[in-house]
Amino acid sequence: HILGRYYLWGEYVEKDEKRASSILVDLAGKGHWGSRGxxxxxxxxPYEKSVEKAVECYRKGVEEGDEVSLCNLGYCFRNGTGVDKNEKEAVSLYHRAAKKGYPAAISNLGYCYDIGIGVEVDKKKAVQLYSQAADKGYAAAINNLAYCYECGDGVKKDKEKAIELYKKSADLGYALALNNLKRLGIAYTPCPPK
Incomplete structure (x- = not known):
């Protein structure tokens, strides 16, 4: 599933929505509820575009303990997409997926602690979670961790460390990291990993 996501967003690989859809459709056909969602x-x-059907698939995946479905359903609850918004439920689902080691969920849980979605703001906990997901190579978490270093949120302010992390995230294809570097006045051409 994660490979399909990478192709969809152009992280780690060149963006290729056709290849992403091919991977996800293949996995969905093999019974992976998160991919089907x-x-x-x-x-x-062959899957009808439908938020309601996506949520239904995620719920079935959650029943089977699928970390992708746990994370995606958490996202739905966080934003009120296809379900009534429930930030505490989102945090609970992210936490369950994070316990399974799923980097996107670990990062999303960090974001909840970072800005107080369904939990009290805890910048140190956010940094810990971003670091954990960053150690797994998750580009969004690396970017968010860089921002924490840039601002001194939950960690000692360190602009050089922030820049290093933004570059690492940009190298992995995360466009927001490039925007953050530009905001800091740094022109950077990403060097994707081989």
Whole structure:
């Protein structure tokens, strides 16, 4: 599933939505509920574009303990997408997926602690979670950790460390990291890993 996501967003690899949809449709056909939910979310392959059907798939995946479904359903609850908004439920689902080691969920949980979604703001906890997801190579978490270093949120302010992390995130294809470097007045051409 994660490979399909990478192709969809152009992280770690060159963006290729056709390849992303092919991977996700293949996994959905093999019974992976998280992938089937994404297929419904984006209308890939034979799957009707439907937020409601995506949520239904995620719920079935959650029943089976699928970390992708746990994370995606958490996202739905966080934003009120296809379900009534419930930030505490989002945090609970992210936490369950994070315990399984799923980097996107670890990062999303960090974001909840960072800005107080469903939990009290805890910048140190956010940094800990971003670091954990960053150690797994998750580009969004690396970017968010860089921002913490840039601002001194939950960690000692360190602009050089922030720049280093923004570059690492940008190298992995995370566009927001490039924007953050530009905001700091730094022109940077990413060097994607081989």
């Amino acid at each position: 994404w297929c419904h979310k984006y209308g890939y392959g």
